[in-house]
Amino acid sequence: MRGDTKPDVCVIGLGYIGLPTAAIIARAGCPVHGVDVTQSVVDTINRGEIHIEEVDLDGLVQAVVQRGLLKASTEIAPADVFVIAVPTPFAKDGNHTPDTSYVMAAAEKVATVLKKGDTVILESTSPVGTTEAMRDAIAAKRPDLAMPGLCDGQPDVSLAYCPERVLPGKILEELTHNDRSIGGITPRCARKALAFYKRFVKGECVTTDARSAEMTKLVENAFRDVNIAFANELSMIADRQGLDVWEVIRLANRHPRVNILTPGPGVGGHCIAVDPWFIVHGAPEEAKIIRQARETNDAKMHHVLARAKALVEANPGAKIACLGLAFKANIDDFRESPARYVAASLAREFGERVQVVEPYAGELPREFDGTGAELVDIDAALEESGVLITLVDHDVFKVIPPEERQGKAVYDTRGIWPDVA
Ligand code: SAJ
Secondary structure, X not given: OOOOOOOOEEEEOOOOOHHHHHHHHHHOOOOEEEXXXXXXXXXXXXXXXXXXXXXXXXXXXXXXHHOOOEEEEOXXXXXXXXXXXXXXXXXXXXXXXXXXXXXXXXXXXXXXXXXXXXXXXXXXXXXXXXXXXXXXXXXXXXXOOOOXXXXXXXXXXXXXXXXXXXXXXXXXXXXXXXXXXXXXXXXXXXXXXXXXXXXOOOOOEEEEEHHHHHHHHHHHHHHHHHHHHHHHHHXXXXXXXXXXXXXXXXXXXXXXXXXOOOOOOOOOOOOOOOHHHHHHHHOOOOOHHHHHHHHHHHHHHHHHHHHHHHHHHOOOOOEEEEEOOOOOOOOOOOOOOHHHHHHHHHHHHHHHHEEEXXXXXXXXXXXXXXXXXXXXXXXXXXXXXXXXXXXXXXXXXXXXXXXXXXXXXXXXXXXXXXXXX
């Protein structure tokens, strides 16, 4: 890779982050070799199609595949820059222990084709120290290469941690325009990674060390989790004291330095409900508020279920409409969704009385099988149900006027209808 030549890039992991990232790098003119362990994902991408839902991603992938700039494979290939975007789930020990085995497996694959001058970048959300552990794993496989932080002179390769901070539904826009933290194992590594991101990121790229960048990503999501937990705790206190939490928040937020977030049925998704545990795992004695926030947000889901059940029992015989299954508004992502948990629990208990409205779903998820609950459209639910439980703040629910809800028992867990306490 010399002068203005575009680097060959290998992106490992073609999921929600890896695929849009690969496509954007390809759009900037760099030839991208995408790697995924799943053959069907590779085949789909090579046809110019996509296996995930994300605004405008289909057109972009089609374009870069057609131009020959993005090719997918199950096999690693030599490149100048390697970007690792594989999952970092919890281990199966039930203790929220981070499982970095996919990252380490990817690093070991990279080690088989790594050459002098290459850059390896980890993007996966990871516990502090993972980039160094990745470096050590590569060093063990490739003693012929001088590794940053382990050698006296100039290292042969560069390693950096560069997290994404994109919002599902706005991934392409945010990948391009958000600021980025670029954490090198050494300052030289950071500069190498910076030069790479400058090719396709319009936001500011701020360099730091790898451990700080790892913690920054975790802290961003923990900050949001703690703030949502404050709102959720407030809503449970308000329920206990017979107060309208929405009124209290509206009024408190008129203070120039107060900005309370919105209570809901709990925190879903694969980031905010997961990443704070990586901080707790690294410093269990110190991370008290962060742990409590996770527990409070999880408890809110059970609180909502209990209140919903009480409302259903107080309206015997009435049909119950659960509005929404997604983990947040206006997306079709139902994974790790508190709304889905609450609706499915009600379906198991109240069977055929339960109607689910989810404009983003073609059918109900499997856990509804055999419960008797049915997926209906909003008009049918408004006609037939006596109880309305809002679980997701989709725009289509927000615009339902009070007269269409008249005479129904309502539990609005998201505060979408200002006339409902
Ligand atoms: N939620 C509330 N009340 C609120 C805000 C959110 O209950 O006031 C709930 C949502 O309904 C949802 C959950 O929290 O269930 C998370 O939604 P979100 O919109 O806050 O965040 P995510 O998970 O879609 O994306 C987050 C973002 N992080 C931050 O805003 C700090 C995103 O920028 C990250 O890139 C992403 O996590 C990630 O991949 O880590």
